[in-house]
Amino acid sequence: xxxxxxxxxxxxxxxxxxxxxxSSPQLRRRRLTEAALFWALILPNLxxxxxxxxxxxxxxFVLSFTDWDFxxxxxxxxxxxxxxxxxxxxxxxxxxxRNTAIFVLVAVVGTLFGGMAIGALLAQRLRFSxxxxxxxxxxxxxxxxxxxxxxxxxxxxxxxxxRWLFSMFGMESPHWTTTSxxxxxxITIAYAWQRLGFVAIIYYTAILDLxxxxxxxxxxxxxxxxxxxxxxxxxxxSPVTFFLTxxxxxxxxQTFDIIATLTMGGPGTSSTTLPxxxxxxxxxxxxxxxxxxxxxxMFVLLLVVTLVQTKYASKQVHYx
Amino acid sequence: MHNLTLxxxxxxxxxxxxxGAAALAACTGPVSASDGGSESAxxxxxxxxxxxxxxxxxxxSGRTNILFWAPWTGGLFDAMxxxxxxxxxxxxxxxxxxxxxxxxxxxxxxxxxxxxxxxVPDMVCFPEMQWLQxxxxxxxxPLDPHxxxxxxxxxxxxxxxxxxxxxxETFVVPFARSTPLFYYNxxxxxxxxxPVDTQYTWSQLREFGSEIASVSNAGQPIKTFAYSAGxxxxxxxxxxxxDGVWSEGFDVMPDEGKxxxxxTFANEWVHVDGNAYMAQASHTDFQTGVVxxxxxxxxxxxGLTEAVDFELGAAFMPGEVNQPPTVPTGGSGFSMxxxxxxxxxxxxxxxxxxxxxxxxxxxxxxxxxxVPIVQAAQDEPEVVELHATDPNFxxxxxxxxxxxxxxxxxxxxxxxxxLSEAFARVTGDNGDVQESIDTLRGEYESLLEDNRDDLEAxxx
Numbered sequence: 001x002x003x004x005x006x007x008x009x010x011x012x013x014x015x016x017x018x019x020x021x022x023s024s025p026q027l028r029r030r031r032l033t034e035a036a037l038f039w040a041l042i043l044p045n046l047x048x049x050x051x052x053x054x055x056x057x058x059x060x061f062v063l064s065f066t067d068w069d070f071x072x073x074x075x076x077x078x079x080x081x082x083x084x085x086x087x088x089x090x091x092x093x094x095x096x097x098r099n100t101a102i103f104v105l106v107a108v109v110g111t112l113f114g115g116m117a118i119g120a121l122l123a124q125r126l127r128f129s130x131x132x133x134x135x136x137x138x139x140x141x142x143x144x145x146x147x148x149x150x151x152x153x154x155x156x157x158x159x160x161x162x163r164w165l166f167s168m169f170g171m172e173s174p175h176w177t178t179t180s181x182x183x184x185x186x187i188t189i190a191y192a193w194q195r196l197g198f199v200a201i202i203y204y205t206a207i208l209d210l211x212x213x214x215x216x217x218x219x220x221x222x223x224x225x226x227x228x229x230x231x232x233x234x235x236x237x238s239p240v241t242f243f244l245t246x247x248x249x250x251x252x253x254q255t256f257d258i259i260a261t262l263t264m265g266g267p268g269t270s271s272t273t274l275p276x277x278x279x280x281x282x283x284x285x286x287x288x289x290x291x292x293x294x295x296x297x298m299f300v301l302l303l304v305v306t307l308v309q310t311k312y313a314s315k316q317v318h319y320x
Numbered sequence: 321m322h323n324l325t326l327x328x329x330x331x332x333x334x335x336x337x338x339x340g341a342a343a344l345a346a347c348t349g350p351v352s353a354s355d356g357g358s359e360s361a362x363x364x365x366x367x368x369x370x371x372x373x374x375x376x377x378x379x380x381s382g383r384t385n386i387l388f389w390a391p392w393t394g395g396l397f398d399a400m401x402x403x404x405x406x407x408x409x410x411x412x413x414x415x416x417x418x419x420x421x422x423x424x425x426x427x428x429x430x431x432x433x434x435x436x437x438x439x440v441p442d443m444v445c446f447p448e449m450q451w452l453q454x455x456x457x458x459x460x461x462p463l464d465p466h467x468x469x470x471x472x473x474x475x476x477x478x479x480x481x482x483x484x485x486x487x488x489e490t491f492v493v494p495f496a497r498s499t500p501l502f503y504y505n506x507x508x509x510x511x512x513x514x515p516v517d518t519q520y521t522w523s524q525l526r527e528f529g530s531e532i533a534s535v536s537n538a539g540q541p542i543k544t545f546a547y548s549a550g551x552x553x554x555x556x557x558x559x560x561x562x563d564g565v566w567s568e569g570f571d572v573m574p575d576e577g578k579x580x581x582x583x584t585f586a587n588e589w590v591h592v593d594g595n596a597y598m599a600q601a602s603h604t605d606f607q608t609g610v611v612x613x614x615x616x617x618x619x620x621x622x623g624l625t626e627a628v629d630f631e632l633g634a635a636f637m638p639g640e641v642n643q644p645p646t647v648p649t650g651g652s653g654f655s656m657x658x659x660x661x662x663x664x665x666x667x668x669x670x671x672x673x674x675x676x677x678x679x680x681x682x683x684x685x686x687x688x689x690x691v692p693i694v695q696a697a698q699d700e701p702e703v704v705e706l707h708a709t710d711p712n713f714x715x716x717x718x719x720x721x722x723x724x725x726x727x728x729x730x731x732x733x734x735x736x737x738x739l740s741e742a743f744a745r746v747t748g749d750n751g752d753v754q755e756s757i758d759t760l761r762g763e764y765e766s767l768l769e770d771n772r773d774d775l776e777a778x779x780x
Contacts, residue, residue: 070432071457158610178598180749267744283429285734
């Protein structure tokens with residue numbers, strides 16, 4: 001038995017005394033073919049990434065040091081002025097950062113909890129679970145603008161679902177999209193509703209794939225209910241939770257269409273998030289430099305958040 | 321294979337960095353203020369071609385093709401498309417294509433992007449004074465060389481032609497022009513014994529509040545008036561009614577007391593009386609009877625007339641200190657884009673000439689509600705008949721004598737956005753009036769300062 005536990009030693013190339021073999025023409029041809037195939041497959045994607053990813057990002061970074069209205073023939077270099085202006089007190093950036101943080105936090109945490117609960121329920125294979133699965137996933141298939149319009153009707157305080165719901169308790173519906181107290185919540189609810197089905201389906205399939213033997217062992221040890229979920233299911237789902245958290249934060253932080261249809265960032269700046277501010281600065285105020293500087297700030301923030309998540313994941317996420 | 325994989329990865333990394341650097345180097349080189357923005361005196365620009373035109377119907381092949389980006393959708397776009405079809409049928413040399421790009425804001429964005437791409441339409445239609453920024457960028461061609469005895473600025477309603485010129489040249493001919501109107505539920509007003517067909521004041525409407533609220537619609541008391549999120553255009557008339565101005569030259573809100581009075585009035589009507597409110601969709605609420613009155617463009621006349629199932633009333637904008645108040649000119653006019661083609665510019669001028677015929681202007685007025693911008697259109701038999709049968713359409717024309725171009729600070733998209741936001745804070749959020757004024761003042765002053773050179777060049 002002990003010999004089985006000893007590591008297998010592979011012969012080291014450095015220790016071999018044989019001279020290096022010259023590759024045969026067939027081997028060279030094979031390598032050439034492989035290289036050609038590699039380039040043929042990689043080049044279109046590489047070009048797409050460069051043209052639609054790197055170039056706009058770098059161009060945006062350059063524009064962030066300029067003053068331009070997009071109409072004049074060329075931008076004018078202003079150095080760090082746009083960044084200084086952005087971080088001055090009273091700047092719209094502070095409102096946008098706060099709104100983005102609340103929106104992302106509530107939307108991501110809410111959909112993770114809700115999605116996990118729905119996913120776990122679906123995995124019970126109750127009657128009509130197929131239909132429920134389809135219904136739960138359907139909102140994710142809708143374009144954001146359609147979701148916005150749908151919720152615009154539901155939030156309408158005069159004839160929307162909201163009016164009916166609140167009137168059941170003898171209350172008046174809040175003016176969801178036209179008052180600052182509720183506008184941010186209106187976009188958060190609409191967005192979370194759209195994403196919930198996607199998260200639920202991912203959790204549902206992940207739960208179905210969990211190894212049965214671990215559960216059988218846990219059952220033998222008498223584990224059930226919350227402890228089973230807390231100490232077995234949740235850690236096993238951590239790679240999925242990590243994936244959904246990273247993609248969820250990035251997707252939520254980039255939300256635009258629902259805001260455009262529901263509140264247009266208002267009233268005032270009450271529902272202005274970073275993407276809306278970028279749009280507003282670029283295409284309402286035509287301050288391209290400020291808009292580009294805001295986009296750069298957003299890029300850096302998302303990069304930092306993702307790096308922190310990745311570092312955390314290496315310690316806390318269990319892949320097996 | 322292991323070595324090969326590594327080398328590929330390194331190669332990819334290196335390529336990624338290399339191409340990134342190349343992309344950075346390829347960015348448009350920013351320039352200093354002194355070497356940018358030079359304009360040519362020519363009406364042509366050799367590097368600006370026509371944007372994609374779409375499929376040309378076979379019966380129009382072989383003609384000179386021109387493209388118009390229309391800032392309308394729905395019924396207005398249908399009405400405009402019909403006029404284009406009539407133009408295409410009326411002659412055999414030119415095919416005029418029309419494409420809807422959405423609304424005015426969409427056109428602004430699309431045309432801005434088109435200028436960057438150097439692929440532009442031949443004709444555009446900007447609201448009020450928003451064409452100025454494109455004029456300053458040298459994107460528009462003067463129309464004067466195409467004018468003759470039949471087609472020139474003299475044929476149009478003269479209230480609107482002041483917004484057509486920069487320097488001595490004409491860059492816009494008025495077309496879909498409007499003023500704001502006060503629309504009310506005449507049936508309800510009659511039922512309650514409230515005055516109709518009269519010049520209202522804002523205070524008078526506020527007094528009607530409790531009486532109007534005594535009637536319910538779907539279990540809710542009917543509100544008197546609905547504000548909305550984008551009220552900047554109407555706010556010009558509100559302040560004129562309260563005897564104030566938003567800006568005078570470069571002086572912002574010279575009499576702040578009038579602005580405070582107006583904003584306090586709006587705030588109290590909503591949050592103290594509770595008879596006005598900030599609507600999500602004011603015209604929808606009006607059509608469904610949730611609210612008794614709204615304001616809207618003359619261009620809403622046709623749509624509202626057909627949508628409501630009660631008698632529609634239309635009146636001048638309410639006054640207060642000034643009755644009737646001055647009202648802002650609104651709507652849009654046609655501009656010709658500087659491109660590489662003289663032939664297409666000549667063809668565009670032919671289209672503009674056709675649309676300025678009295679019968680075409682009259683048809684547009686009937687189909688949309690926009691004012692009959694060509695003076696002679698008011699004598700067209702169909703227009704005369706319309707006004708005889710529906711006096712609401714006449715109200716818009718009668719109010720024209722009170723129409724005036726808005727203050728320079730509201731010529732800009734960002735200025736109107738700031739004004740709308742200021743009122744949204746006061747009416748929607750019950751925000752502090754003085755705080756809203758201070759914020760608006762800061763944004764207005766910064767806007768005027770940013771555009772000082774351009775505005776001074778225009779004589780502001």
